[in-house]
Amino acid sequence: MANGRNSDDNQLRDRTGEKRQFTRRTFVAGTGVLALMGLLGGRMGQLQVAGHQRYSTLSQANRVKLVPIPPNRGLIYDRNGIVLAENRPNFQLLVTPEQIPDMEATLSGLRQILDISDAEVERFRDLVARSRSFEALPLKVRLTDREVAVFATNRHRFPGVEVEARLSRHYPHGSHAAHAIGYVGRINEQELQRLDSRGYGGSSHIGKTGSELQFEERLHGESGLERVETNALGRVIQPLGRRAPEPGDDVVMTLDSRLQRVAEDALGDQSGSVVAIDVRNGDILALASTPSFDPNLFVNGIDRATYAGLQENPERPLFNRAVRGQYPPGSTIKPFLGLAGLEHGTVDPDDTYYCPGYFTIDNVNHRWRCWRRVGHGDMDFASAMAQSCDVYYYNLGYELGIDAMAAFLGRFGFGRKPGTGIPGERDGILPSREWKRNARGESWYHGETIITAIGQGYFLATPLQLAHATSVIANRGLSFPPRILRAVREAATGKTVEAAAPEPERVVELDNPEHWDYLVAALERVIHGERGTGRSVGSDLGYRMAGKTGTSQVFSLGQEEDYDEEKLRRGLLDHALFTAFAPANDPRIAVTAVVEHGGSGGGVAAPVARKVMDAYLNPADGGGDRV
């Protein structure tokens, strides 16, 4: 084959002939184009000149409209069949702004006969500003029978206003599991652009957060169409034909509503989060974040004052701490790091390391302090875990080095999204040389390795990440990807289709599997040992628990300052963390609890997690794991 610009010349060719040939063919094509354009022009003449009279009449008499019929949205259940999101019929007062001659007069007229609050009017005005034109918008929802009757007698006074029975989304348990379930809201302009106009015809709502957003496609269904005859004002006279909408599928979440409730109650009015995972399959049983909010507020547009209240609340009720809250893991990172130390031979389970209350390295004039200022004395692997000795881990981390640390912890899922598909999942931060170079453009310092070893410094993890990593320990290296969808009940067939069981992956393979035993034994000593930091929850437990407390600093102390909880405002108190699984010898559940500014992990977060575990593992207390 020839190449280069003179490729054509390698063969004997009749160039002029070819060019003439091309010109001829172009002429033929051009003639074809002209003829077909003429055909189009002719067709236009036929329609617009010859047919004009007829089509003009048809256009004026055009009374047949296609009215899309929105499908019924699928319901959301917890794993035991408790309804978490449903559709309730209710009477709504609908106003079509384009059909109202004088909006102010209409509004004040309506307010004379119906009880419409200022907040409702304000909410409605916001809605008008944000909605598509020619859309009937709710001014008031959930009208009483009396209000419906009152409006009916006055209807002639209000063109463009109607009362209609509509299904609207309702969350029967209010703020319960609100972050996990999410909520629907009215479709906005942006969403409109990317929606398939056919499937969403007539639909006014779409999932905005949580499962409502994540499973929008399944929940929504597909709109149908009705062909109707209308009068001159566009009002429907009679239906002519219909294609039924396809209702959305029901979604069954992995959540256990009862356990979720226990978690929420245990957190009480503290800000925090609880994540509970069934370690045997990765099902997320509880995904609690407090404080919570009432998702029903968002369904038909939230009024400004309420929204501002939620937005400006310093406790951030709208924030889903379980998947978005990124906390320094503090000492809860020690189990993972301890295992890394064992596996890399940095520490031996039986060797001891002396904790004088601080840690130093050569040539650096800095003392890294243990949380226990007077020191722990000689610490072996298990006692360092049970008493959460910082110095033992400073040394372990320093010897191990940041590269081995980051590589090993990465296998537990730190530093990347858990991949549940829950909207808004965060990555957390797994500090490493590479991360620091990319994120900060700086190189790594030794001192940072040392504080990373106690889960401080740049280290951040979400409660979901911690709970999942804990389940990997419970499973001795086997990872079940956490999931929130349990099954889908297909509307078309009525069949319940289980979500594909996640394929477990062996993410941590130890050269010496006995190290798992050492680790689990040490974690049991945290709870059941007499000096364990989690011993407050260890008494009168009906099962063996393996866990780790953590206290993560919200701000750093100067090295000679005294740490005095009493003097600190609550906002500056450390976050309390606790992560555990149980039963220790046959793990079924992993729970991570974070209480913001709670103070001590063992004292505050551990009892929260224990209540969830008790509810799950002691059926006598009202349940157990019904499946």
Place this chain on the structure above:
Amino acid sequence: MSELADNVATRRTTPVLQRILHLDVQLVTALLLLSIAGLAILYSATDRSMEAVQSQLIRMAIAFATMVVVAQIPPDTLRRWTPWVYLGGLGMLGLVLLIGTIGQGAQRWLDLGIVRFQPSELMKLAIPMAIAWYLSMRPLPPSLLNVLVATVAIGVPTGLIILQPDLGTALLVGASGFFVLFLAGMRWRIMIAALLAIVALIPVFWLFVMRDYQKQRVLTLFNPERDPLGAGYHIIQSTIAIGSGGVFGKGWLNGTQSHLEFLPERNTDFIFAVFAEEFGLIGVLHLLALYLFIIGRGLYIAVNAQDTYGRLLAGSLTLTFFVYVFVNVGMVSGLMPVVGLPLPMVSYGGTSMVTLMAAFGMLMSIRTHRKLWAS
């Protein structure tokens, strides 16, 4: 020698736009006019949505920028890239079928993380480039063997696009390849034989390849009333819109068919009906004349291209542009089945506009990168 002198003289007298930016003044002017008409009618069709007009404006800006960039690439470079563009496009098409994310009910998209990319769009350019590249290295008219090779090169990607399934794009891609063969002088008897073969294959297609909804569309064309809720409703309403526009039209923003929402998809595939309703036959003829001018200019560029590759490529791209116009207007006016093709530069939407303008960039490149010696 006179050709050399001519070329030297032409080079001196060419306008700045052409000499420095490598743009063709006539084409740019016509395309700008078309864009303005498109924005005006879009404003009306979307019920005066400035938002829609703005986002369309951004897409147009991107499309024009693409055109300018492509126009800077000399045809020789385009030709050198051709095999890689084709093979890359083919590979990505295969990939789409394997892992493509579902978009709008069909697998057309490849998720590249930041942007979603439609390889079938690339094929609209890659096929005419590839066939022109292949044939330009061989004696013309092409031998039967070369025609067969080219047919396979066209058929495989077209088939992959049909599988997505995206009939509209498959039609364009297949046509663009055929145009190259036609312009290269493929013998009439081969074409007639091929035509007969296609006619013979229609039943096979109907029974085994076409999906139900595609069959419905064809059947609906012959009898719109049989599907008054779906495609038939579209055609009935759009012919009413066009017909009621009459000679002078109802005036901008005054179309009742569109504003009372009788006309479906009036922002996208059926926007021509809004135009016809509001601007009447006079407006329509002007719009068609504008399209005709663009096509005529394209063919002129093709005939005057300096080498076979440029000629075949320019000719095919121009005729493919015509197919867009003809299929869309034919569909909206009830001459053709409802095939989802946008009206170039007028319909709301961006992906195909960028490809289209890249094609015009190639035409301008062929027009403006002239060597002193033609080959």
